[in-house]
Amino acid sequence: xxxxxIGSLIERLGKLPGIGPKSAQRIAFWxxxxxxxxxxxxxxxxxxxxxxxxxxxxxxxxxxxxxxxxCRDPRRDLKIICAVEESKDVIxxxxxxxxxxxxxxxxxxxxxxxxxxxxxLRIKELLKRLAxxxxxxxxxxxxxxxxxxxxxxxxxxLLLPMGVSVSRLAxxxxxxxxLEYADEVTLGRAFEGRRRIQ
Amino acid sequence: xxxxxxxxxxxRTHKLGEADRIVTLLTRNHGQVRAVAKGxxxxxxxxxxxxxxxxxVDVMFATSKSLHIISQVESINSFGSQISxxxxxxxxxxxxxxxxxxxxxEEHEPALQQFLLLIGGLxxxxxxxxxxxxxxxxxxxxSLSVAGYAPSFANCARCGTDGPHRAFSxxxxxxxxxxxxxxxxxxxxxxxxxxxxxxxxxxxxxxxxANKPERTExxxxxxAYLSWHLDRQLRSLRLVERT
Ligand SMILES: [Zn+2]
Numbered sequence: 001x002x003x004x005x006i007g008s009l010i011e012r013l014g015k016l017p018g019i020g021p022k023s024a025q026r027i028a029f030w031x032x033x034x035x036x037x038x039x040x041x042x043x044x045x046x047x048x049x050x051x052x053x054x055x056x057x058x059x060x061x062x063x064x065x066x067x068x069x070x071c072r073d074p075r076r077d078l079k080i081i082c083a084v085e086e087s088k089d090v091i092x093x094x095x096x097x098x099x100x101x102x103x104x105x106x107x108x109x110x111x112x113x114x115x116x117x118x119x120x121l122r123i124k125e126l127l128k129r130l131a132x133x134x135x136x137x138x139x140x141x142x143x144x145x146x147x148x149x150x151x152x153x154x155x156x157x158l159l160l161p162m163g164v165s166v167s168r169l170a171x172x173x174x175x176x177x178x179l180e181y182a183d184e185v186t187l188g189r190a191f192e193g194r195r196r197i198q
Numbered sequence: 199x200x201x202x203x204x205x206x207x208x209x210r211t212h213k214l215g216e217a218d219r220i221v222t223l224l225t226r227n228h229g230q231v232r233a234v235a236k237g238x239x240x241x242x243x244x245x246x247x248x249x250x251x252x253x254x255v256d257v258m259f260a261t262s263k264s265l266h267i268i269s270q271v272e273s274i275n276s277f278g279s280q281i282s283x284x285x286x287x288x289x290x291x292x293x294x295x296x297x298x299x300x301x302x303x304e305e306h307e308p309a310l311q312q313f314l315l316l317i318g319g320l321x322x323x324x325x326x327x328x329x330x331x332x333x334x335x336x337x338x339x340x341s342l343s344v345a346g347y348a349p350s351f352a353n354c355a356r357c358g359t360d361g362p363h364r365a366f367s368x369x370x371x372x373x374x375x376x377x378x379x380x381x382x383x384x385x386x387x388x389x390x391x392x393x394x395x396x397x398x399x400x401x402x403x404x405x406x407x408a409n410k411p412e413r414t415e416x417x418x419x420x421x422a423y424l425s426w427h428l429d430r431q432l433r434s435l436r437l438v439e440r441t
């Protein structure tokens with residue numbers, strides 16, 4: 001066990017997501033051996049990010065300003081919203097370059113067993129965005145697991161009566177894989193979501 | 199590494215590290231077991247869909263000093279994908295999983311009755327046999343009985359005097375006579391007591407006929423009885439959507 005400054009550094013690093021005690025110790029010693037400038041830059045980046053980054057007023061994506069880069073962009077289609085669980089998901093979908101609308105970051109998925117209900121997510125804020133009738137489609141892009149599915153079920157039930165069309169990302173087979181290795185749930189979903197070839 | 203194999207229902211999962219999950223399962227022969235499922239959060243994982251909550255699986259565990267590791271899983275029934283498109287069913291199911299988890303806290307302590315009850319409850323939920331809320335309340339009352347906390351709906355839970363009695367007290371263990379009645383005991387309507395008794399014994403002909411006021415009252419008394427024995431409320435219970 002390490003005491004004092006190094007001990008508290010290891011303890012703090014160990015609280016980072018995905019970092020166990022062993023990794024925390026490795027990172028702590030890497031920090032001790034690294035160039036002072038590199039560590040100052042790292043520390044400053046952390047402080048700066050925490051000070052400057054907040055949530056977009058419209059979509060709740062992380063942003064340095066009141067409106068995020070995507071909500072500020074006049075080329076984005078105002079008629080379509082893609083609802084995702086986390087800001088990380090915005091980045092993943094942006095990488096596809098497939099989606100030209102705007103986002104809505106819900107802040108997680110409904111998970112009763114963890115005590116997380118609909119009121120703990122930014123669902124009311126999503127409904128507010130639909131009030132003026134500009135948005136005609138909502139794509140529900142929650143995670144393809146049960147909480148994500150159930151959250152999509154809940155959202156769909158709220159959204160359909162508002163007159164918007166609602167779609168869900170297709171679940172299917174990973175590109176580059178062999179069919180025989182697919183699990184039965186994924187393969188079943190892929191059958192449900194099959195498309196007709198024109 | 200020694201291995202063991204068992205049937206199990208996945209109760210819940212927690213994220214671990216970058217791509218793993220810790221999975222809590224209720225097994226047929228080994229009670230509640232926690233194990234690591236490696237790499238399941240990657241979209242290419244074959245294991246992922248099989249170790250979701252509600253999955254009924256045939257699973258092989260590799261044992262270790264700290265956490266067991268799930269080495270193989272075959273699906274027996276994926277109850278979850280059959281209820282996630284129905285919000286009232288899914289939330290009722292979540293409360294069933296949480297009840298089962300809380301009542302079988304001892305790891306590796308066999309809990310066969312509890313396991314069979316859970317399988318039965320989930321099957322019933324999937325097949326639309328009855329109202330999801332009633333299925334949940336029946337499951338809670340029977341789970342508590344299996345755990346040794348069977349409520350008494352006829353005789354006085356304290357002194358055993360023949361019923362019917364008018365007062366219900368979770369701390370006393372069910373219906374109580376007028377002399378045993380503790381302060382603050384509820385005074386449910388007779389039909390509610392009949393409904394709860396039917397849910398406990400599996401008399402669905404009676405239970406399915408129950409009207410809304412009895413269902414509502416039975417729901418809150420069942421919740422009160424459960425939280426008395428668990429020492430606190432289930433987290434999922436307030437989020438169950440009743441129709
Ligand atoms: Zn934005």
